[in-house]
Amino acid sequence: MASNCPAEVGMPLEAVLTPCLLVDLDALERNMDRMAVFARENQIRLRPHAKTHKCPAIALQQIARGAVGICCQKVSEAEAMVEGGVTDIMVSNQVVDPRMIERLARLARAARVAVCVDDAANIDVIAAATKAQDAVLDVLVEIDVGAGRCGVAPGRPAVELARRISASPALRFAGLQAYNGRTQHRRDHAERQALVDTAVAMTRQTMDLLESEGLQCPIIAGAGTGSYALDAASGLYNELQCGSYVFMDADYNSLRDHDGQPRQDFSQSLFLYTTVMSKTRPTHAVCDAGLKVQSVDSGLPVVHGRDDVQYIEANDEHGLLADPHNLLRLGERLRLVPGHCDPTVNLHDWLVGIRGGRVECIWPVGARGMSL
């Protein structure tokens, strides 16, 4: 009886229940096409990050457009993607719990699986689990190229880990994970370029050192929606892990190009659909999209296509709207552009695909809440 499914296939947009996530399918497909063409033209592999959409249906569309596979951030997320039909996954993250390492190794019997490491003892546990499962696992060494998060220091510490991986028969040393999340959200193009230059220099030095010791790097992985063009232009990275480009969000929409103008490469395809649920004051209204259907960590949402009203406060189940000209009416629908797409999608069980004003599909967010 209790259901949170907001729509049925074929229904007009106006009939969709709120709050819910809409996906403009034309915009989604344009974004996927554009990144696929970029990768092809730059002769670079694309392995989009599924942590953004957590939706096997979208992952399969990315792969159909030429992506070599997907990235996941968690083992349970990867399991959900394999169940959804994906056969090539890189877990671009560390896995440290022995039970989750065992699940990762088991998954490597059903799909091609890679994982990242930044610790010697962790490599030993992964090697033992992989051997016990009679599986083969690709392992990348994550290096800290400026994010100050996970990853060993570039250079010698990375070489030592690579050697340890190579020494294990169950593991294949697959290269370097060199992602800097901080680069992605810098608005200024020159700042992003400077951070990419630093990361590239660190990564190149590490790769050269590895090769001088006979350790080849089939994969140099990194890049996100903020930096992918700069990463590709470096000539060093050969695998792009962008995720947010499929949906975009208010934060990514604020990035500037080298000429100081807003970037134009991807369009907003993800919207939080909401209804005005209370209108008792002339200057304000209340909508039904609050903290339980969006993450406000990167800022409040932007009301799409309206500069006459503004979303000014998020409560658990309510959004407060400034309506200075008293334009909004009870029951009126608005589209919000979420501040941050990834954690917003993770709050929803469904993505309502819209084309031509009608619901074309309703995709389950299969890896929603898969945080183990």
Next chain:
Amino acid sequence: MASNCPAEVGMPLEAVLTPCLLVDLDALERNMDRMAVFARENQIRLRPHAKTHKCPAIALQQIARGAVGICCQKVSEAEAMVEGGVTDIMVSNQVVDPRMIERLARLARAARVAVCVDDAANIDVIAAATKAQDAVLDVLVEIDVGAGRCGVAPGRPAVELARRISASPALRFAGLQAYNGRTQHRRDHAERQALVDTAVAMTRQTMDLLESEGLQCPIIAGAGTGSYALDAASGLYNELQCGSYVFMDADYNSLRDHDGQPRQDFSQSLFLYTTVMSKTRPTHAVCDAGLKVQSVDSGLPVVHGRDDVQYIEANDEHGLLADPHNLLRLGERLRLVPGHCDPTVNLHDWLVGIRGGRVECIWPVGARGMSL
């Protein structure tokens, strides 16, 4: 295959997978007992808000301790609670979509259901749907007592809505909803008292006006974990809607009592259990609890029982910890006190109940994601 269930009943705490939500059952029960005793001693009805826990198992325990029923914020949330065995629910919010109003009216055939209104046309839709379902619905007029969110102005506008409710045979005018969310989170006791005084004056004036016109108010509802004792002391409110007291969070823990000291009434029972997943730098560590397992809208989490380390940044799947004395080790477990309990719980499918260092129960968060 893909599963995000982090535990099995009987397992030691150390074996629970992370990230996940732990509930200290002793603390939870103390909190529930304490609020139940408070309500009994103050001869006031307790109708705890289930939007905090979204968990039928906890709702039933609250009712077993004397609560008259529960509050919900959304119709689908209420449906999940009725499925879980709850038979008396107030939706302390507006419901404006005709399909959701129909579901609300249908629910009123399976349980005693109340709802709040702040619009005349909305009352007519609710009346028609309730009649069509051959159901009976209690309807409260929500008045804006200072929150500046939903609710009509106190006084005459509220009386007009009450009259309209009374005029419908399918509806029962049940009283006033007079909740001010802004009061709950003021740290200073005197500021909370002043806001309660304002709300009480507005509510009393409205109630007197209603009664002078022959409209009795069986229910004067409001109060939250921040203000409940002050609301009860007013002698006006007769139904308390506190929710967060069962779990508490870093924000509520920062409230001060009238003597300026931290309030002592409830203890932290909810913890975000996390593991150090990367430790490559002497001054920092990375844990596996990021934005997808907690809401940081009210601030970052506090590391429980440790003042030697600090949670300083939340990324999607990572938490950055300052570890100035280089104490943390890879694989080490920490308990985090979430900044804001309600939207954090809504990110999880499971609550792992802990007692004496072992998993005693694993409760599904049955209304997780029920936002319609």
